[in-house]
Amino acid sequence: MSTPTAPKPPEAARRGRRRSTALGLLAWAVGIIFCAPALWMLLTSFHAESDAATNPPSLGAPLTLDGYRVFFGAGGGASPWPPLINSLTASLCSTLLVLLLALPAAYALSIKRVEKWTDVMFFFLSTKMLPVVAGLLPVYLFAKNTGMLDNIWFLVILYTSMNLPIAVWMMQSFLADVPVSIIEAAQVDGARLPTVLARVVAPVAAPGIAATSLICFIFSWNELLFARVLTGVAAQTAPVFLTGVVTSQGLFLAQLCAASVVVSLPVLAAGFAAQDKLVQGLSLGAVK
Numbered sequence: 001m002s003t004p005t006a007p008k009p010p011e012a013a014r015r016g017r018r019r020s021t022a023l024g025l026l027a028w029a030v031g032i033i034f035c036a037p038a039l040w041m042l043l044t045s046f047h048a049e050s051d052a053a054t055n056p057p058s059l060g061a062p063l064t065l066d067g068y069r070v071f072f073g074a075g076g077g078a079s080p081w082p083p084l085i086n087s088l089t090a091s092l093c094s095t096l097l098v099l100l101l102a103l104p105a106a107y108a109l110s111i112k113r114v115e116k117w118t119d120v121m122f123f124f125l126s127t128k129m130l131p132v133v134a135g136l137l138p139v140y141l142f143a144k145n146t147g148m149l150d151n152i153w154f155l156v157i158l159y160t161s162m163n164l165p166i167a168v169w170m171m172q173s174f175l176a177d178v179p180v181s182i183i184e185a186a187q188v189d190g191a192r193l194p195t196v197l198a199r200v201v202a203p204v205a206a207p208g209i210a211a212t213s214l215i216c217f218i219f220s221w222n223e224l225l226f227a228r229v230l231t232g233v234a235a236q237t238a239p240v241f242l243t244g245v246v247t248s249q250g251l252f253l254a255q256l257c258a259a260s261v262v263v264s265l266p267v268l269a270a271g272f273a274a275q276d277k278l279v280q281g282l283s284l285g286a287v288k
Helices: 011-045 066-071 081-110 117-129 132-145 152-175 180-188 193-204 206-222 225-230 238-243 253-273 275-282
Strands: none
Touching: 011 253, 066 253, 081 117, 081 152, 081 193, 081 206, 081 238, 081 253, 117 152, 132 225, 152 206, 152 225, 180 193, 193 206, 206 238, 206 253, 225 238, 238 253
């Protein structure tokens, strides 16, 4: 007795599977293209300077840690630790201040809305329309006259003011999805505003807060123009230190790639640690 054969899938199902396979391959190809520069930078950082400067590049060149040794001062150069610590201090402190200021502001603009809150939101957004270079001279003169040049805490205040508008704008949309009923229930139980923000609003909007904090951290960590002009030695940040790799003697490509990998690691680590919250926060409110 012959076993019955399974019916063949309809043509529409086969076309759907082929389309899904094609889209999957296209997504992989696009992802590889986007990751290729970073992977190439990582590979070049493990090459010697002579191999990194060849044209066309040598993929099979021997690997070495010389670029990282030079970056960390093995050859008698400047130590990268003070700039890295300065960047970490400025980024973390400014991000914490932004969150402390943006959360109550977003609460007032989304849940307990003030009058003409849309005008307030437009004002916050309009502050980001000013070219950064247009505010460079006034900020420099202010720092010079107040004796705040080459001071890391002045960068903390500056980064806080730069990131606060975009943080309020983002968190307003996140807090708008917080159920008002749970806030009213907490207020009925006698909770004051600080308690409501810390124990009710913040846990519910944690994905949005994580996404906002990560973006503010990245903006602060990558900022170069103000740090280049306002700092010297004591408050030098990692991006400013990175520009010192390009000297009048030439471009040391392997050392530059090694330095770029090290400077990029804190941002990558923060993004990896908060990736689940980041995805939830960036997609919050997308589906109603």
